[in-house]
Amino acid sequence: MLRKILKTGRLKAWSVYKDELRKRHDLTYLFWECTLRCNFFCKHCGSNAGNKVFQNELTTAEIKKCLKEIAEDFDAKKIMLAITGGEPLIRNDVFEVMDCAHKLGFPWGMVTNGFLVNERIVEQMKEAGMKTIVVSIDGIGKTHDDFRGINGAYKKAINVVKLLAQANFLDDLQITTTIHKSNIGELEEMYRTFLPLGIHSWRVFGVDPIGRAENNKELLLDDRELKTVLDFIKEKRKRSKKIDITFGCEGFLGLNYEGELRNHYFYCNTGINTGSILYNGDIFVCPNVPRRPELIQGNIRKDRFSKVWNEKFEIFRNPKRTSCKECLECSYWNECLGGSFHLWNFEKNQPKICHLKILE
Numbered sequence: 001m002l003r004k005i006l007k008t009g010r011l012k013a014w015s016v017y018k019d020e021l022r023k024r025h026d027l028t029y030l031f032w033e034c035t036l037r038c039n040f041f042c043k044h045c046g047s048n049a050g051n052k053v054f055q056n057e058l059t060t061a062e063i064k065k066c067l068k069e070i071a072e073d074f075d076a077k078k079i080m081l082a083i084t085g086g087e088p089l090i091r092n093d094v095f096e097v098m099d100c101a102h103k104l105g106f107p108w109g110m111v112t113n114g115f116l117v118n119e120r121i122v123e124q125m126k127e128a129g130m131k132t133i134v135v136s137i138d139g140i141g142k143t144h145d146d147f148r149g150i151n152g153a154y155k156k157a158i159n160v161v162k163l164l165a166q167a168n169f170l171d172d173l174q175i176t177t178t179i180h181k182s183n184i185g186e187l188e189e190m191y192r193t194f195l196p197l198g199i200h201s202w203r204v205f206g207v208d209p210i211g212r213a214e215n216n217k218e219l220l221l222d223d224r225e226l227k228t229v230l231d232f233i234k235e236k237r238k239r240s241k242k243i244d245i246t247f248g249c250e251g252f253l254g255l256n257y258e259g260e261l262r263n264h265y266f267y268c269n270t271g272i273n274t275g276s277i278l279y280n281g282d283i284f285v286c287p288n289v290p291r292r293p294e295l296i297q298g299n300i301r302k303d304r305f306s307k308v309w310n311e312k313f314e315i316f317r318n319p320k321r322t323s324c325k326e327c328l329e330c331s332y333w334n335e336c337l338g339g340s341f342h343l344w345n346f347e348k349n350q351p352k353i354c355h356l357k358i359l360e
Contacts, residue, residue: 007255014265015334022272022317027309029269030070030079031276032063033287034094035086040113041149056280058300060093064100066277066300073306076105080132083108084287086279089116095124102129109133109172114160115153122167132172134203135161139183140190147182158197165198176203179229180219187232195242204233205248209352210288210342223358230359234260251339251355252332268340271316275309283308285316288342295346316341324350332356 036054070076081101088094088110101108109132110125125133137157138147144154164173175194179187194202206226207219221229229247234257236245247253247261249268258265270285278284283298283305284291295315298308315321322328322338327350330336338344339351 004255007259011255011258011265011332011335014267018267019319021267021269022319025272025309025313025317027074027079027273027275029082029274031082031084031274031287033084033086033276033278034058034063034088034091034097036279037090038086038113039090039115039150040087040153042147054279058277058279058281060097062281062301063097063277066281066305067097067101067104067106070305071104071106073304076101077107079106081106081108083110085111087113087116089121095128098128098130107131111136111176113148113153114157115150117160117163119163122163126167126169131170132174133164133170134174134176135164136178137161137175137190137194138178138180140186140193143183143186147178147180158193161197161199170200172200173198174201174203175199177205178207179204179221179225180207181221181225182219184221184225184228187229191236195240199243201244201246203246203248204229205250208250208288208343210290226355226358230257230261237261249340250343251351251353252336254332254356254360257359258335266335268337270341271313275305275313277305285313286342289344290342290346292346322349324348327351330356 035057067081070079083094083098089112091097098108108128108130110130111134114135135157136148137154138144139154141154144157145151161173161175164170175197177183177190183190191202206221206229209217209220230253233245233247237260244263246263249266252258252266253261270289274286276284276287277300278287278291281300282291282296283300283303284296289295297312298305319334319337321344324338327333327336327338336356339353339355343352344350345352
């Protein structure tokens with residue numbers, strides 16, 4: 001009972017802190033979705049990336065100009081730049097741009113499937129000042145290959161992690177794993193496999209009903225399977241200090257799990273501390289949020305990023321974003337605020353998934 005009271009108090013304090021963050025809305029995390037082109041065709045891709053031509057991709061000069069403006073208007077050292085895609089390494093200018101970003105003062109990292117990484121690429125990463133990397137591995141062997149649609153993808157990803165660990169220049173070398181019905185039985189084997197690789201962290205989350213997963217709903221975890229994943233992470237966080245194992249940002253998890261599975265309580269900071277520049281220059285929030293026209297805040301080809309950041313994003317900073325009676329009457333509304341925006345049903349103005357309902 002005492003533990004429950006203490007956690008409830010901490011959650012209330014966290015809600016007050018979130019209100020202050022929302023008012024200040026300091027930009028601390030910026031995605032650059034450098035391309036939607038990809039050498040993989042993953043079954044769950046939230047961005048619907050693939051091996052095709054996407055029109056209006058930003059040029060080298062355009063993204064460099066934008067980053068220079070952001071560095072002029074903000075303190076670049078306080079903004080983590082996350083390079084994502086598609087597959088970032090498809091762009092042959094990615095290290096030229098990142099070298100520019102590094103010289104401007106931005107710390108930066110990359111999300112990659114790892115398939116194009118070799119010793120020369122690792123050296124380029126190091127030379128351009130990369131601080132973090134996320135390599136996606138979604139199961140053991142054939143399970144990963146089938147999910148990602150590429151034979152040999154698993155072996156390549158494991159070898160890339162080993163190569164990066166040996167290079168020993170990163171602040172955070174992370175494996176990220178999407179759990180679905182075909183790999184949930186491999187959780188323990190993945191843990192035993194990843195642990196000795198030299199990684200710093202392992203981020204685990206379920207398949208979300210967004211992007212391609214909307215058409216592959218057989219991948220989605222049921223309530224029992226979601227609890228299995230959360231209990232696995234909770235147990236490993238208690239027992240293992242060798243790597244930091246965390247759950248993704250899907251939603252508020254209730255008293256039994258909040259504070260146990262992440263290094264912070266739930267907080268969807270998209271549009272508050274997190275923004276993005278999409279492949280075509282659109283100024284947006286987390287790239288996994290549905291790209292509805294009314295949610296796009298501007299475009300760097302015609303707008304200065306800082307002006308848009310400071311003057312727009314109202315929908316993402318409004319703590320009263322719903323008229324859903326069930327949400328508003330929930331005793332945890334202030335802690336949840338409807339969960340993550342990438343799982344928000346904008347037609348019905350309510351969450352697609354209520355994790356609290358599932359878990360409690």
